[in-house]
Amino acid sequence: MTRRLRIGIDTGGTFTDVVALDEDTGEMITTKTPSTPADPAQGFEAGVQKVLDLLGASRPDITALAHGTTVATNQLLEDRLDDLGFVTTEGFEFVLEIARQSVPDGYGNSYFWVKPPRIVPVHRVRTVGGRLDHTGAELRPFDEESAVAVARWFRDRGIRAIGVCFLHSYADPVHELRMREVLRREHPEAVVSLSCEVLREYREYERSVTTLVDAAVKPTMTRYIQRLTSRMPGGRLHVMKSNGGVLSGEEVIHQPITTVLSGPAAGALGAAFITQAAGRGSVITLDGGGTSTDVAVVLDGEPTLTTEGTIGRHPVKIPMIDIVTVGAxxxxxxxxxxxxxxxxxxxxxxxxxxxLCYGRGGTEVTVTDAHAALGRIPPHLLGGEIPLDVEAARAGAEALAAKLGLTLERAATGILEISAWNQANAIRQITVKRGLDVRDYPLVAFGGSGPLLACRLLDILGLPAAVIPENPGNLSAFGLLTVDVKNDYVRTRVERDTALDLAAVSGVYADLEHQAATALEREGFPRDRHRFLRSADLRYYGQAFEVRVAAPDGPLDDAFRDEVVRRFHDAHEGLYGYCYRDDPGRHPVEWVNLRVSGIGPITRPVLRERPPGGEAERTGVRPVFYDDWTDAPIYQRAQLAPGTVIEGPAVIEEFGSTLPLHPGFQARVDGHGNLVVTK
Structure with a gap:
């Protein structure tokens, strides 16, 4: 029997998570397989084959694959950016060296701070004559002769990844386009990224670095996507983007920088989809994996976005879901x-x-070992597929405890306490620093390790509740099945609100929407399914940074302008506690960037409510250490029905994750199968 399967597959640092959805029956199945860091494509292929075997299906049954990948992210975090070249305007060869006059944590705390190496060293920066002003008017013509010399210089030295960023090319890309023509002719093997295509907005330093990051990851991402498509013929491959959308594999190799927060973005979107179905529009999401924990905020069903992100030490000024990552x-x-x-x-x-408890030669105690030593996780993972050596974990914890003069229990509890505070600080960073009261938002904890410290985080932060979705270890992969195709377009146009040329602004928005429509048609969406979301970046005159607000649909008239400015005042007051709504004379509003997101909507899974069931039956008892050792009852998540309430101390286990329920806490199963944990 032929089936129609959509598969979401998220490659993490430790496990590759897979979710398959039968589009005809609504049946959904989840699984995991170990990641293969040396060649992520192997883990991808193994995960797809494993879920097909579980369903008794074959590859022709796959209609679409959605993939969250860390390939680009890892390359940036590990600074594998060799043989990268940079072309810029004559006289601006030191734009990367000058950078920004900013020091981490302020000068008082960074007396011995040393500026890190530039993404491209000075000796691999070359300049070309020609100059535009901020309006795009040509001051000096493009110097073709110097451009040819630059292209040949890179060719002769074997430098194949090249970023091009000319001054004010956001206003008119003509000089950058001519530079690409020269590179294609003189150095055809080069992989070239143009700033006018990567990030068409002002601020030369951020635009330069963003363009260079795109050029650096383009060869790696191209090879990776080509390997996947060659190994997985049939269903069309889509790759998760940092902005909360997906893009086809054919398109993503032309804009690989858009994938730098691919996996964490999928998790935040999956959490938003599930909690909104359960009637919770605004939440904090916590995605706990094997290597790190990613935290985001969802407001009214939408994860918050930013363009002020960094990956490793590189500022990456592209639209991305606002995520804070900690090594916890x-x-x-x-x-x-x-x-x-x-x-x-x-x-x-x-x-x-x-x-240590994996028994694969590990020599250092980890957070997982601390949980195993205290009995908070079962003596196996993935339903028995990965047995754990609990005694090895205990021996490692005892050795560490001896160095500190502590008992095993105190040392293991200390490890978990430090990890919980690291996660709590990340949550504060994404909320308190953005003007949000953390106590107003439930926590959605998912990922393999996300629910493990949920009870402790409720205590530390005073959160009202924690929501643990079904199959939390696979929520990022599930999130990939809920994501629309999405492309973002931006144009800088700095202008005082009092002198705003509405006809020119209307022309820019129309041009951006045309670009978005063209991209959506390439993705196979007919015109009647296109959606466009406008936004704008505004600031008070004299400020250095902007606030982004949504802009309404419809004609661009005085009512449109007044509504955008009103939203800006409201957003500024919410973020910083003040605004100048009543003093436009002394503090005029300035428009900076105009933005359009083009969206091609997909058919999302349907989350059905379930009938209530009876009381839960424990499946065993295990010694667990919370405040002291206790014989804690063990429950299997799959056997819990809506309406069931479990009181701590207890442990709730499932295939991909575990919830240690501390004394004084209770877990209730809601109508969609989520566990709602409260004090």
């Missing part, structure tokens, strides 16, 4: 500082060798 995952290593204090992370044992 299940594989995070506990270690002693030179001062003799215990630290946890950010270094991780990863998938290989992994924690």
């Amino acid at each position: 995952g299940g594989g995070s290593v506990a270690w002693l500082s030179p001062e003799g204090t215990m630290k946890v992370g950010p270094r991780s044992a990863g998938a290989d060798p992994g924690p």
